[in-house]
Amino acid sequence: MATAGPRRAASPAHALLRRAARSTSALAGGALFAVIALAAIMAPLISPYDPIKTNQRAPLDAPGWSHVMGTDNLGRDVFSRVLWGGRLSLVVGVVSVGIAASSGVALGLVAGYYGRRVDTLIMRFVDILLAFPSILLALAVIATLGSSLTNLMVAVGIAAIPNYVRITRGAVLSLKEQEFVLAARALGCGDPAIILRHILPNVTAPLIVLSTLGVAGAVITGATLSFLGLGIRPPTPEWGNMLADGRELLETAWWVAFFPGLAIMLAVFSINLLGDGLRDVLDPDVRL
Amino acid sequence: MLRYIAQRLLQLVPILIGISVLTFLMLHLIPGDPVILFAGDKPLTPERAAEIRHQLGLDRPLLAQYLDYAGHLARGDLGRTLRGQRPVLDSILEVFPGTAELTLAALAFAVVIGVTLGIAAALAHGTWLDTTAMTLAILGVSMPVFYSSLLMIMLFSFRLGWLPATGQGGLDRLLMPAAALGILSSAVLARLVRSSMLGVLRREYIVTARAKGLAEHVVVLRHALKNALIPTITMLGLQLGALLGGAVVTETIFSRPGIGRLAVDGILNRDVPLVQGTILVAATTYVVVNLVVDVLYAAVDPRIRYE
Numbered sequence: 001m002a003t004a005g006p007r008r009a010a011s012p013a014h015a016l017l018r019r020a021a022r023s024t025s026a027l028a029g030g031a032l033f034a035v036i037a038l039a040a041i042m043a044p045l046i047s048p049y050d051p052i053k054t055n056q057r058a059p060l061d062a063p064g065w066s067h068v069m070g071t072d073n074l075g076r077d078v079f080s081r082v083l084w085g086g087r088l089s090l091v092v093g094v095v096s097v098g099i100a101a102s103s104g105v106a107l108g109l110v111a112g113y114y115g116r117r118v119d120t121l122i123m124r125f126v127d128i129l130l131a132f133p134s135i136l137l138a139l140a141v142i143a144t145l146g147s148s149l150t151n152l153m154v155a156v157g158i159a160a161i162p163n164y165v166r167i168t169r170g171a172v173l174s175l176k177e178q179e180f181v182l183a184a185r186a187l188g189c190g191d192p193a194i195i196l197r198h199i200l201p202n203v204t205a206p207l208i209v210l211s212t213l214g215v216a217g218a219v220i221t222g223a224t225l226s227f228l229g230l231g232i233r234p235p236t237p238e239w240g241n242m243l244a245d246g247r248e249l250l251e252t253a254w255w256v257a258f259f260p261g262l263a264i265m266l267a268v269f270s271i272n273l274l275g276d277g278l279r280d281v282l283d284p285d286v287r288l
Numbered sequence: 289m290l291r292y293i294a295q296r297l298l299q300l301v302p303i304l305i306g307i308s309v310l311t312f313l314m315l316h317l318i319p320g321d322p323v324i325l326f327a328g329d330k331p332l333t334p335e336r337a338a339e340i341r342h343q344l345g346l347d348r349p350l351l352a353q354y355l356d357y358a359g360h361l362a363r364g365d366l367g368r369t370l371r372g373q374r375p376v377l378d379s380i381l382e383v384f385p386g387t388a389e390l391t392l393a394a395l396a397f398a399v400v401i402g403v404t405l406g407i408a409a410a411l412a413h414g415t416w417l418d419t420t421a422m423t424l425a426i427l428g429v430s431m432p433v434f435y436s437s438l439l440m441i442m443l444f445s446f447r448l449g450w451l452p453a454t455g456q457g458g459l460d461r462l463l464m465p466a467a468a469l470g471i472l473s474s475a476v477l478a479r480l481v482r483s484s485m486l487g488v489l490r491r492e493y494i495v496t497a498r499a500k501g502l503a504e505h506v507v508v509l510r511h512a513l514k515n516a517l518i519p520t521i522t523m524l525g526l527q528l529g530a531l532l533g534g535a536v537v538t539e540t541i542f543s544r545p546g547i548g549r550l551a552v553d554g555i556l557n558r559d560v561p562l563v564q565g566t567i568l569v570a571a572t573t574y575v576v577v578n579l580v581v582d583v584l585y586a587a588v589d590p591r592i593r594y595e
Contacts, residue, residue, distance in 0.1 A: 128306030132571045135533030143555045143563045144317045220432045251446045261435035269430035
């Protein structure tokens with residue numbers, strides 16, 4: 001008689017996806033974000049016009065059939081610039097979070113695991129970073145290093161580090177005295193192996209939530225700095241600097257500012273929905 | 289209570305020192321020679337560069353430079369702007385009231401709208417009102433300050449002609465910037481108040497109050513609300529930081545003088561002493577306000593003092 005063999009355990013990624021799929025919010029947000037991200041990635045293929053080439057014959061055309069989102073003061077198609085702008089705006093969001101997460105998680109792991117002086121030193125450094133409102137900290141970094149795409153990502157990333165340190169350190173403190181860690185130590189595992197192979201995988205859930213919501217914040221901060229003229233500069237299309245261009249034209253050509261702003265809002269809304277949904281199913285105790 | 293205040297004040301000292309160290313280091317982390325910034329329009333010969341370096345103390349050890357900087361700070365000397373050689377502190381004090389006015393108005397807007405929305409959503413939990421309120425809240429959190437500002441100008445200034453788009457002075461010039469700045473914070477507060485209220489409404493003392501036969505509005509306003517609002521106090525302090533940051537944008541868009549606009553102009557003009565001074569004052573204000581908020585929180589919730 002055939003008997004059912006033992007079921008293979010689902011991989012952590014598969015288990016994560018299954019849990020996330022239980023949340024309507026995560027599904028809706030994820031779907032909307034996927035559409036926006038895909039449109040941005042495929043901009044070179046689907047963009048109807050060159051985003052940088054000017055057209056003096058069609059400045060400030062209202063939205064219509066030939067230009068669905070109208071044109072700006074240099075005759076450039078706003079829809080094409082919104083598509084191309086999404087590439088930079090979203091990259092700034094993701095890379096900044098990557099910088100914040102890699103630095104913050106490393107510091108949090110060390111602070112939480114080793115404790116004592118190392119912990120005090122790291123947490124005092126975090127307290128000082130937290131003394132600055134995040135956009136002011138990003139401004140200070142830009143003021144020091146100068147404005148460029150790389151410095152923008154570094155500035156936004158540095159401003160976000162404290163949250164990752166705190167969340168990781170908090171999780172490590174609660175995990176490091178658990179039996180599986182004590183068992184690993186008793187078996188002769190070195191500290192790096194315990195931190196990376198036993199503790200870090202158990203911190204994944206709150207970090208996923210934090211990173212997802214962090215991308216939303218980073219997109220806004222990056223666009224804000226570009227809006228102020230301190231990030232990505234024209235003519236390179238980026239949602240923030242496009243809004244700055246449209247600011248002078250609000251009365252006569254509202255579409256130049258309206259559509260890039262709507263794009264930012266929809267992208268951030270979708271990421272927030274996704275992050276909220278992930279938090280509900282993965283780690284409801286995360287307080288950000 | 290006094291002991292708690294003294295403890296928090298003591299904890300403030302290393303933070304203030306840390307803030308001053310970071311702002312001091314700004315000048316030294318700039319790529320290239322910082323002397324170039326102070327040279328002005330005159331040609332920078334090696335002799336002139338050495339002279340400027342000596343005048344500014346840049347040829348001394350870093351620690352000596354920092355101690356000098358800290359000494360000046362303690363005397364209220366934040367240096368002089370590169371443009372116009374004006375005392376930085378004077379430039380900041382001139383515009384500080386404008387930022388304070390805008391930030392407090394935005395905070396008031398955020399509290400009124402956010403708390404009302406949060407309570408309504410909690411009391412109507414599970415209904416269309418709750419879903420609508422929370423969807424609006426997520427949309428509010430997703431709207432950058434510069435976008436809400438521009439949309440308001442488009443609607444209320446250009447389309448309807450109700451409010452002026454720029455300038456300072458008078459309630460009509462404060463309303464739009466304060467609302468634009470406060471939207472994001474009101475959304476954050478609405479979500480927090482709803483979550484906090486839902487938690488409190490499940491507590492035993494609320495069950496007791498209802499079992500005693502108290503009217504629902506008495507249960508909510510007298511028993512639930514004050515406990516639900518306690519976590520909101522801490523959030524107000526954190527939101528003040530977001531509002532100070534958002535004021536940078538709002539002041540620029542609505543052409544209002546303020547610390548944020550001063551900082552941005554300083555960065556665009558590479559006026560490092562001005563940027564150092566504005567960031568230092570903004571961070572110090574934020575830290576002191578959070579201290580006040582923490583003390584208020586401890587006064588309202590005695591459990592905190594004994595932790």
